[in-house]
Amino acid sequence: MTQTQHTTEPAPQETPQAFSPRITAFVCNWCTYAGADLAGTSRLQYPPQMRIVKLPCTGRIDPLFVLKAFEAGCDGVLVSGCHPGDCHYTSGNYHARRRWAVFGRLLSFTGIDERRLRFSWVSAAEGRKFADLVAEFTEQLRQAGPFGPHNPARRQP
Amino acid sequence: MSDALHTLAAELLTAGRAKMVLGLRRREGGLVPAFVTNPARADALEPPTGVEANLAAYLNKPAIRKQFPVAIVVDRPALRSLLVLASEHQLPEASVTALLVDAGQCVGAMDLAEAAAWLAEHGPALIEPDPALEARRAELAAMSSQQRAEFWRQQFARCTRCYACRAACPSCYCTQCIVERNTPQWISPSARGHGNYAWNLIRAFHLAGRCSACGSCQRACPQGIPLMLLNAEALAVVQEEFVYAAGTAADAEPFIGTWNEDDAGEFIR
Numbered sequence: 246m247t248q249t250q251h252t253t254e255p256a257p258q259e260t261p262q263a264f265s266p267r268i269t270a271f272v273c274n275w276c277t278y279a280g281a282d283l284a285g286t287s288r289l290q291y292p293p294q295m296r297i298v299k300l301p302c303t304g305r306i307d308p309l310f311v312l313k314a315f316e317a318g319c320d321g322v323l324v325s326g327c328h329p330g331d332c333h334y335t336s337g338n339y340h341a342r343r344r345w346a347v348f349g350r351l352l353s354f355t356g357i358d359e360r361r362l363r364f365s366w367v368s369a370a371e372g373r374k375f376a377d378l379v380a381e382f383t384e385q386l387r388q389a390g391p392f393g394p395h396n397p398a399r400r401q402p
Numbered sequence: 403m404s405d406a407l408h409t410l411a412a413e414l415l416t417a418g419r420a421k422m423v424l425g426l427r428r429r430e431g432g433l434v435p436a437f438v439t440n441p442a443r444a445d446a447l448e449p450p451t452g453v454e455a456n457l458a459a460y461l462n463k464p465a466i467r468k469q470f471p472v473a474i475v476v477d478r479p480a481l482r483s484l485l486v487l488a489s490e491h492q493l494p495e496a497s498v499t500a501l502l503v504d505a506g507q508c509v510g511a512m513d514l515a516e517a518a519a520w521l522a523e524h525g526p527a528l529i530e531p532d533p534a535l536e537a538r539r540a541e542l543a544a545m546s547s548q549q550r551a552e553f554w555r556q557q558f559a560r561c562t563r564c565y566a567c568r569a570a571c572p573s574c575y576c577t578q579c580i581v582e583r584n585t586p587q588w589i590s591p592s593a594r595g596h597g598n599y600a601w602n603l604i605r606a607f608h609l610a611g612r613c614s615a616c617g618s619c620q621r622a623c624p625q626g627i628p629l630m631l632l633n634a635e636a637l638a639v640v641q642e643e644f645v646y647a648a649g650t651a652a653d654a655e656p657f658i659g660t661w662n663e664d665d666a667g668e669f670i671r
Binding site for chain 1: 542543547548549550551552553554555558580588589590594595596599600602603604606607610611632635636638639640643644657658659661662663665666667669670671
């Protein structure tokens, strides 16, 4: 077994101590992305194992995106956007809130641990909240452990 | 017992208020869909007993739509399906007359506004959850998420992706279903783990606030997958957290697509 495996990102370690969960974040352009930007420009430290997908609005986040992320083998998905009343498009986040309420429950009911999906409102001014959120969510996923074998949505080879 | 149903159906056909009556007739001990165009044949119609296919699904079929205006024999869940279709602008004005049967008794022939008024008067406004399903749902809720994943893995493993559930459902009428989109492909069409999981989950999600809990999908499933359990979970959120019932009026606002400032949002921190 001398063959080397080439992957773009190192696979997470299986031991709980060293396990760094892979997170996909779907965020809105106007609030959370700006909040993440603020966290960066403020030089706030937060765990680096997250990949951000920027979308115009939380209303654009189709539940299928979340499902795809789990299908691709993510350990956790973060969905975040503007606080209620602050939507750049007036009501995108209100539409999203209803959708997530149902979708989150269905995911949990079919066996995706509630700890693996996190919803949050983060405004453009909340750089600190964003950094704390990522740290907290990463820790939560570390506790939950690698999703791989238990993930019902995971793509089979 | 169903004399009133026969008389009303024959009258509607004779008067030209309906070109066809969609109902049920007896064949080999069971009830099968009947498409009556001749008033003299209206006496073959039988009242639904709650275990047949939801006839409202036929209203999405081009061959039936050509026959509009039609009359359709409905029980309460099928009536709700009619109202969902109407509220989603799928039924042209005055294209459908409901021949309402409740508890085996023919209530009368009504247009959709009258039928909605009858439903409001003879409530409950919300769809009553099936006690057996609720017990099963509570059992699952008490499990760990890994056990639930395992339970559904076993259920979905039997899915052959025949889409009988979709065909049986009056609310599944998209000309191109999300599962058939391939650029990009959102849901794998092959009958294997992740595709089956995604399909069954998204099917239930797309019916949130639109499902009348008629159970037609589950009865249509040749593999015996408990689809109504999934629908019941979505129904519980929609009804308990949002106090929204599907199919209350022909001009009702949809559940997904509308919002309220004080919608439940404690899960978003």
